Amino acid sequence: MKPEASGTTPPSSGSDVIVIGGGFHGTSSAFHLAKQGAKVTLLEAEYCARHASGVNAGGVRTLGRHYAEVPLARASLALWHNLPELVGEDATFVASGQLQIAENAAELDKLRRRVEELNALGFFHEVVVDAQQVREIAPRLAHHVVGGIWVRDDGHAVPYRAVTAFRHAAQRLGARFLEATPAQSIKRIGAQWQVTTARGVFSAPWLVNAAGAWAGEFAAQAGDPVPMKPGGLMLMITQRVPHFIDPVLGAAGRPLSFKQFANGTVLIGGGLRGSADVVRRHGEVDFLKLSSSAQTVTDLFPHLEGVGINRVWAGVEAFMPDDIPVISLSRAAPQLVHIFGFSAHGFELGPIGGQIVSELVLDGVSTLPINPFAVNRFAPAVTH
Amino acid sequence: MPTDSLFKPLPLAGRPETVSVTLNGSALQVPVGTSVAAGLLSAGVKRFRNSPVSGEPRAPFCMMGVCFECLLDIDGAPNRQSCLVELKEGMVIRTQDGMRDLLVGLDESAQNGRNQHGV
């Protein structure tokens, strides 16, 4: 089911919702809305999952979340485990578990306190494990690791495949995807949102701003300025290595996200910032910084010292100052939902993000606690 | 040289000098002054690795470092482009069968593993 070529279709008269942004959250929104019978047109500047959504580390992670995100993340994980029923395929999701390791007693204490707090809040998905249990979960880990946190039902997926699965499901339900259609400006005129793109003007009563690193501009145009900053996140993929680890790995004390796919390649990430050029729409790798990431890996898995790096890249992502996204109705304009700013941890929230958006559009309120993600939570003097 | 090798040195300057290397544990005499890939081809090696996707046999294709078919484990380092490595006396060479086994001697290296805390 190919996306239509722009220019061969008339403007979206008859659409109920326009979604700007073909990343995971935009695509998921289109899917959930279409599932509820809404007529959706999605406008994507390049191709779906071109940026953060397609080039991230693929961690399906509820472990280590900001407490405000935990209920959303757990709800999203239930959808991940149910993808065949939801979108018709498993979208490459593997429930490998996720492990965050502590390398000394102080780090382990911090992790214990966190789990206690989560338990008090009614969440039990994170479990403290000791050195022995860590060795059972990840036998090849270096011996200085003293323990960690384990989430059994977390996992990973191939980002491009996951977003594509939602796109196909949305298209089967009648949602229209227009790629190579960059949105330039939005304007509320009467009871319609008008979106001007390089390929014509589109209008609909509802608008979803899921434009990732470019969402700040549309938010500002709507009257909801936010202090969002684009940035680049660096990742490396290795050559194939014999299978040595199942769960996805993070480290408490240093930036690391580490997973091995079924084909043996190892994906290494972990919050290391490259740079992002949002005008030219690409991320730039800083190799001098990446060498510290390589050092982290060889410290934890000495046997990987001789493994070749196949490719390094930097994705373009949107970062918020409090490190949690914007998921809310606009406070300045009617019939507009914002969903962006996932600050390098939006992938796992993809399935639920779209559901929340469809709830906001169709019911005006979400079944999940999204107050912490309000678009107007920042100090009034802050500008975009 | 074995009769089923694909290439052999031209008889321009008499018999070429050879060195001995091991391939998968067996000793092999190969001409000096060539790349590992060229030397092994002339020694009759037909399969350098198995494709990690289907396991089908692969061997050098371009001999100039752009095809990555000639990948061998040379002296313990995996995935070396053997057409870019000069063949030397005593080299320990292993073909790559699907994926190289990195777990040999792993437990020792894990015990002595480097870490930032010196623990």
Place this chain on the structure above:
Amino acid sequence: MAYDAHPGITPSRPVQSVDIAIIGAGPAGMAAAIAARRHGASVALFDEQPATGGQIYRGITQVTSARLDILGPDYGEGATLASSFATSGARHLAGAAVWQVTSERLVHFLQEGRVQSLQANAVLLCTGAMERPFPIPGWTLPGVLTAGAAQIMLKGSGMAPTSPAVLAGCGPLLYLLGWQYVRAGVPIAAIVDTTDGGDYRRAIRHVAGALAGWQYLKKGLELMATLKKAGVPFYKGATNLHVLGKDSATGIGFESGGMSRTIDTSLVLLHQGVVPNTQFSWSLRAGHIWDEVQLCWSPVTSKWGELDVPGVYVAGDGGGIGGARVAALQGEISGLAAAAQCGHLPLATRDQLAAPLRADIRKNLSIRPFLDALYQPKKANRVPADGTIVCRCEEVTAGDIRSYVELGCTGPNQAKSFGRCGMGPCQGRQCGLTVTEVIADARGVPPTEIGYFRIRPPIKPITLGELAREA
């Protein structure tokens, strides 16, 4: 985790610097180094090989007279360049694999297991050409190599086929190899030539240019005459090429003269032209155009070879196929430009010195339209049938790629993300052109609209341990 919780370490250790960094020790690189050195610029030349010469003059610094005799006089021209380079005062980093060149002209390289970097004012990419992919059934079998590979065996190691090989495809390099084998007394099973009548008819339109490049033409005709005289079996207009065999090549099948044929052999040497090696220029996000005649991507450059990335130049076959002599002339021109950019000679002198070189280039390029028309690779050998492997590393077939297009993967990067073609160790070198053309063909749009893989560093592999030690 606020914005900059994990900024990483940015060490501020001193990095060595040089006026001009040259990547590639073939004719373009050597000529550029010689020209730049003549005007006093500091030059560092990187090449993965232990000696200079690149591919076309591979082994030139150690060639014996017996081998020179076999390889022919064109090859011998490389010796002058190599010896001038050796005395030019340029720093030669042999066995150095450059794995990234940044747009700020920082050159990252790996030499003897150590990862280092060098800052340059100007970078010259002289990475030359590589063989065009030739995706036919069975092309991934052991015993199938490129004609260029066989030439490298000859030049670099003095080795030739043990039993008669089949040379299949088209283009001057294929026939040159045959000629070299004949001179060496190496028997050839057959030349299976895909050139057909239509190619000759198209080429004849460019005969004026061919005659202007009459020395090339004469050489070509002499070459063919030698092959014929030696009685090498010749099959013309060959189609439907496929390599036979299960675990290794046992023969080649094809159609020619209206008949199906099979030739037994354990060595098939394929060639259908060379294309620019553009990994570095793509990784710099430089602009490229699709060359409709040469059917490949060429970086867009100024008349000095400068990319749209300031201070980065391309010279030689890496910018478009012109052959060794043109490469040397272009290298000299870019070397002059880079030296002028670094302030070592006035622009007027640069222009003056470059003028006769440009005239020489025009002369040497006059044969190209003829050759490009005559030896244009056949579509069936560029856009293969469904069952043929396109991406060797990940075993992705043409049919797989067509199915990705059906699923909405409108370009190579989507196809790569979806199905892994281009993700293997060669990072698209062996499949990139084919993927672009298969998608273009499936969508019915020109390749220029499809684009190419996004190429990212490391351009050559480095290990985690090597990268870790750079910190």
